[in-house]
Amino acid sequence: MQNQVDGHTPTGLGLRSPEIPKERSFIDPDSGEKIVKMGELTFPPRKVWMKTYGCQMNYHDTQRILSHLSELNFSATDEVEDADMVLFNTCAVRDLANQKFYSHLGELKHLKKKKGENLVVGVGGCVAQTEGKDLVKKYEHLDFAFGTDVIDQINDMVFRVYAGDDKFSINSWDRSNDFSIETKVVHGTPQAFINIIKGCNKYCTYCIVPYTRGKERSRRIDEIVRDVARLVEYQGIQEVMLLGQNVNSFGKEHDESLAELIMALGPIKGLELIRYTTSHPYDMSDDLIEVHGKAKKLSNHLHLPVQSGSASVLQRMNRQYTPEHYLGLLEKLRKSNPEIVLSTDIIVGFPNETQEEYQKTLDLLDAAQFDFIYSYAYSPRKYTRSARMEDFLTDDIRGERLRYLQKYQLGIQEKIRAKMVGKTFRVLVDGQSKMKGQTKWKGRTNCNRIIHFLPPEDQSELDLQWNWVDLKVTSATALSCQGEFLQTYGKRLNTL
Ligand code: SAH
Ligand code: SF4
Ligand code: F3S
Numbered sequence: 001m002q003n004q005v006d007g008h009t010p011t012g013l014g015l016r017s018p019e020i021p022k023e024r025s026f027i028d029p030d031s032g033e034k035i036v037k038m039g040e041l042t043f044p045p046r047k048v049w050m051k052t053y054g055c056q057m058n059y060h061d062t063q064r065i066l067s068h069l070s071e072l073n074f075s076a077t078d079e080v081e082d083a084d085m086v087l088f089n090t091c092a093v094r095d096l097a098n099q100k101f102y103s104h105l106g107e108l109k110h111l112k113k114k115k116g117e118n119l120v121v122g123v124g125g126c127v128a129q130t131e132g133k134d135l136v137k138k139y140e141h142l143d144f145a146f147g148t149d150v151i152d153q154i155n156d157m158v159f160r161v162y163a164g165d166d167k168f169s170i171n172s173w174d175r176s177n178d179f180s181i182e183t184k185v186v187h188g189t190p191q192a193f194i195n196i197i198k199g200c201n202k203y204c205t206y207c208i209v210p211y212t213r214g215k216e217r218s219r220r221i222d223e224i225v226r227d228v229a230r231l232v233e234y235q236g237i238q239e240v241m242l243l244g245q246n247v248n249s250f251g252k253e254h255d256e257s258l259a260e261l262i263m264a265l266g267p268i269k270g271l272e273l274i275r276y277t278t279s280h281p282y283d284m285s286d287d288l289i290e291v292h293g294k295a296k297k298l299s300n301h302l303h304l305p306v307q308s309g310s311a312s313v314l315q316r317m318n319r320q321y322t323p324e325h326y327l328g329l330l331e332k333l334r335k336s337n338p339e340i341v342l343s344t345d346i347i348v349g350f351p352n353e354t355q356e357e358y359q360k361t362l363d364l365l366d367a368a369q370f371d372f373i374y375s376y377a378y379s380p381r382k383y384t385r386s387a388r389m390e391d392f393l394t395d396d397i398r399g400e401r402l403r404y405l406q407k408y409q410l411g412i413q414e415k416i417r418a419k420m421v422g423k424t425f426r427v428l429v430d431g432q433s434k435m436k437g438q439t440k441w442k443g444r445t446n447c448n449r450i451i452h453f454l455p456p457e458d459q460s461e462l463d464l465q466w467n468w469v470d471l472k473v474t475s476a477t478a479l480s481c482q483g484e485f486l487q488t489y490g491k492r493l494n495t496l
Helices: 056-070 095-118 126-138 151-162 209-213 221-235 258-265 286-294 311-316 323-336 355-368 395-418
Strands: 023-027 034-038 041-043 046-052 074-076 085-090 120-125 144-146 168-170 191-195 239-243 273-277 301-303 341-348 372-377 424-435 438-445 450-454 468-476 481-488
Touching (some): 041 151, 046 056, 056 191, 056 239, 085 095, 095 120, 095 126, 120 126, 126 168, 126 209, 144 151, 151 168, 221 258, 239 258, 258 273, 323 355, 341 355, 341 395, 355 395, 424 450, 450 468
Parallel strands (some): 085 120, 239 273, 341 372, 450 481
Antiparallel strands (some): 034 041, 424 438, 438 450, 468 481
């Protein structure tokens, strides 16, 4: 093992402390229930309620936390009233996410009052990384806080709480040489998130992520390939999402690259689809663009955040590229893979954004022809450089600009989506939804568009969950797309 430290198991999100006992489980002969012992403490079956905010990275971390906690006899519940432990996995990227978390945490005071010692409350994630110490001081009903790099120590922390330790907050960074981490999947679906790089070194002037997620650290290609092959063979995984704050920086410290990783994953038999997120345009290499044309299993969708169409705003954001460079990348990508579908992130109302600068972003939307966008009004964040910039814009102007931009994009999107009608797409069915009183199946295309469809008329009872099906698009608007069922391939495609 590459990064074994003092004989302890290497993990990517914090080493477990050597002095805390390990979990041992057995079946109670009287009740037949599973009991876990950790040192002198007994853990009967308990329930945990978790609330997750933020990006896919956080949702993935939540899965990892739940997987650890299952070893401590916790199972997840959707009913907060039934919970023995409540955990928040927080996001700090915009004030809105922040505020939601603070109000949820505040509301929990009543439940804690009612349940007393029988309820443990913890806060993890990006807010806890920077504010954890203040949080435990300020909120009486909060038992502990933990940052983003100590997730693999969750059972040790829970042990400390049940052992009666004082309130605590842990936000240390894992300083081992490599980032080595095995994926844990607890949801039983064919889709898995795979962490390939953590942290971010880009320091865009508006962004708090480098402060909440630390420095960039990549896993090794051979470890990831082994990890994915294992998930495909033993856990039925067919689709992977390679995750990181800036996956285009992947492997820099080891002379490896995302382009090489994607090519190395290709030969895994039974793996059908590879997606990755999120990218930074600065690191979008020619090799990677070429891979979009030749890697058969790579998704035809790419999310490439541009943030603004104005060169001067991009400079103030420290994005390190111009709108021309960005549009040049899109051109190369479309040449490499004519099927590619592109999406982006936009921030409107960066400090002192002028009307002309804002207009440049609308122009970029015209030039780029995105399939969809995520757009946000700028929100000043503690620790960031832009929060210290003088700013004459008002929230009203930001709101107005955001609403207009969203409407503008919908006009563009509608025309792009209309081109889908009549075409056939293969999708992995991932659930059902109710639409105008009808229950329809839904699935995501390779290029990341959701299509809703009815089962064939004579087979309305057919269970299509996690089937690969072919659908012909019958209608498409800017936001939703309907299809007609053509055929199913069952639950496995088994592409070589
Ligand atoms: N690592 C990713 C995602 C970062 S956060 C990336 O680099 O693209 C996701 C999005 O939130 C960003 O792309 C940006 O559009 C938005 N965002 C980040 N900080 C923000 C802020 N202070 N105000 C408004 N939006 C912000
Ligand atoms: Fe934030 Fe920029 Fe890093 Fe993305 S690349 S996480 S926006 S600092
Ligand atoms: Fe939010 Fe942290 Fe993700 S700040 S966007 S949860 S990395």
